[in-house]
Every structure is written in C-alpha cells, then in structure tokens.
Amino acid sequence: MKHNIVRCLCLLLPVLWLLTGCAPAPAPTAESYDDFVVVGFSQVGAESDWRNANTLSMQQAFSESNGYRLIFDDAQQKQEKQITAIRNFIHQGVDYIVLAPTTEKGWDTVLAEAKSAGIPVIIVDRMIEVEDDSLYTCWIGSDFLGEGRNAVRWMDQHLGDEPLRIVHLQGNLGSSAQLGRTAGLNEGLSTHPEWQLVYRESGDFTQAKGQELVEAILADGLDFDVIFSENDNMTYGAIDALKNAGLTPGKDVTIISFDASRHALELVMQGQISYDVECNPLHGPRVESIIQKLRNGLSSPKLTYVQESAFDAENVTQSLLEERGY
Numbered sequence: 001m002k003h004n005i006v007r008c009l010c011l012l013l014p015v016l017w018l019l020t021g022c023a024p025a026p027a028p029t030a031e032s033y034d035d036f037v038v039v040g041f042s043q044v045g046a047e048s049d050w051r052n053a054n055t056l057s058m059q060q061a062f063s064e065s066n067g068y069r070l071i072f073d074d075a076q077q078k079q080e081k082q083i084t085a086i087r088n089f090i091h092q093g094v095d096y097i098v099l100a101p102t103t104e105k106g107w108d109t110v111l112a113e114a115k116s117a118g119i120p121v122i123i124v125d126r127m128i129e130v131e132d133d134s135l136y137t138c139w140i141g142s143d144f145l146g147e148g149r150n151a152v153r154w155m156d157q158h159l160g161d162e163p164l165r166i167v168h169l170q171g172n173l174g175s176s177a178q179l180g181r182t183a184g185l186n187e188g189l190s191t192h193p194e195w196q197l198v199y200r201e202s203g204d205f206t207q208a209k210g211q212e213l214v215e216a217i218l219a220d221g222l223d224f225d226v227i228f229s230e231n232d233n234m235t236y237g238a239i240d241a242l243k244n245a246g247l248t249p250g251k252d253v254t255i256i257s258f259d260a261s262r263h264a265l266e267l268v269m270q271g272q273i274s275y276d277v278e279c280n281p282l283h284g285p286r287v288e289s290i291i292q293k294l295r296n297g298l299s300s301p302k303l304t305y306v307q308e309s310a311f312d313a314e315n316v317t318q319s320l321l322e323e324r325g326y
C-alpha cells in the first residue's frame, strides 16, 4: 500500500510541476518576441565607470520581465560603429532607437534614415547637433555647461584670487560632456587673469590615458597647482601618476573632477579630490518612462535636464556613499 502511494506521488509530481509552472520554461522562439517592445540601444562604449553604470541601468530598465527586448550595441567610442548599429536596428525593424552619441555632429544622414523608416529616436546622455530637430523625438541628459560653471564657481570661492597653474584633462573631443565642461572652464579663465592654463589635452575619459598624460607632464617637469579633469576615471589615473611621483593629491595639487561616482566620493572624503561635480548615469528608468509615454500616445518634452549636485569635504557623508548606486 505504502509503495503504491509513493509510486502514485512519483507519477503525479511531474504533472503538478507542469500545472504550477515550476517546470523549466520553454526557450523563447522568434515568434514569442512579438510580445516585446524591441529597443535598439547604441551605447558609446565602456570607457568609464559612469558608462558601465549607465549600461547596467539601461539593461535593467529594458529587461524582458519589463516587457522589452533590448538589442545592445557597444560602439567602442567610435561614431562609425554607432552609425552601423543604427542602420542594423532600422533593418531589424526595432520599435524604438535609443542613442547615447559619442560626439555631437555627424548624425543627420542616419537619423533621416530612421525617420523615413518611422522609428522614433531618443537621445540620452550627450546631445546631438542636427539641422532638423525633428530627426529625434527627445533628449534626456545633463547640463554639461552648468557642470563646468559649477566647478569654476567652487574654484573661485575656494582658491580665491591666487595665481593658479591649471592642467586640463579633457574628455572625448566633440562630445557634449567635453564641450560643456571645457566651455565652463574657458569662461573661468577669461574672467580670472590670475589663472593660467599650462596644459590641455584629451584623455578620452579613460583612466589609462589620464595616468599617461599626467606622467608625461611630470616627466617634463611642468609645475602646476590644479588638475581640472573632466571625469572620475581620468582623475584616478592622474592620482596614480601623482602618487607614483611622490606627490600628495589634494595637498600638492588641487583636483577637480566630474561624475561623482562612489569611489570618487570616497576620495573626496579622504581629501584627495577637492571637488566632484555630479553627473548622474542612471538614465534607464527615465528613458523607459519616455517610451511608456510615447506608447500611450503622449508626448515627452523635447529636452529634459536631470537634477545634479556637487561634493567637497563639507557635504560628503558616509550615508551618501552607502546610498550611491554607481
């Protein structure tokens, strides 16, 4: 009798699994993707912690459990690769194209192709400069000029009228993040005759290039008081170069940085970075809610700037570090 019950249970269990949904799910077929909203996302690359946090945020927002199928393309900081990716998205007939552009210029032709295919294009993070604004539906990102001005305001208030020799590490030339932050510094230079720009070069937003540039100027014997570095990863490289040369970041050299990622805020707390202007990479849910609106027949503002802050030793706190998602 006992044996019969056990045998019965053994036969019933697979049936129960199937009925309760505990059995392994069948692999999705091409047809089953029809139920998803298909989004092609052309990402700049993986040059920085900011970028990786941005990619993750997009992947989480455009997950299959949220009803999306994300086609992700990493352009390795090359605009040609982004243009090819967009053409592939058009060819695949995606529902929406999301573009995080490398540089501002050079998008007119490919976006006109997307427009004639009837695919809405949402620009995220950096901006684009096109002849015809109807080539993209809307943009969401940061006020990069505002960030540059914010840094200059801090320098003005904290370094006063001291003569300053400034080393400027720029991001990718032609990207909005570089253009805006550089324009902010240029304004500061034009109103502070006592500030002297002693070096300016692009470090492509990467840690390796930031370190390489600062090592080279130290080897050349250049004297400087401030490093104005347009992102945290170049700053990390610069800090390593300074330390390797026996200098103390934050004491021998004042460091201004951008992004304010968690590790950088730790360095602010330790006094190695003096001021870090926030740039928020968590755009996934923001872009997703734009797509929700469009799908519901609503419109979204053409331009949306996200709220951002900035940090120095005065306002950086342990709880801020713990809450930081990037």
Ligand code: GYE
Residues within 6 Å of the ligand: 047, 048, 049, 050, 051, 125, 126, 142, 177, 205, 230, 231, 232, 233, 258, 259, 279
């Ligand atoms: O500051 C930098 C990244 O475009 C805002 O790109 C973004 C910038 C960010 O590589 O770390």
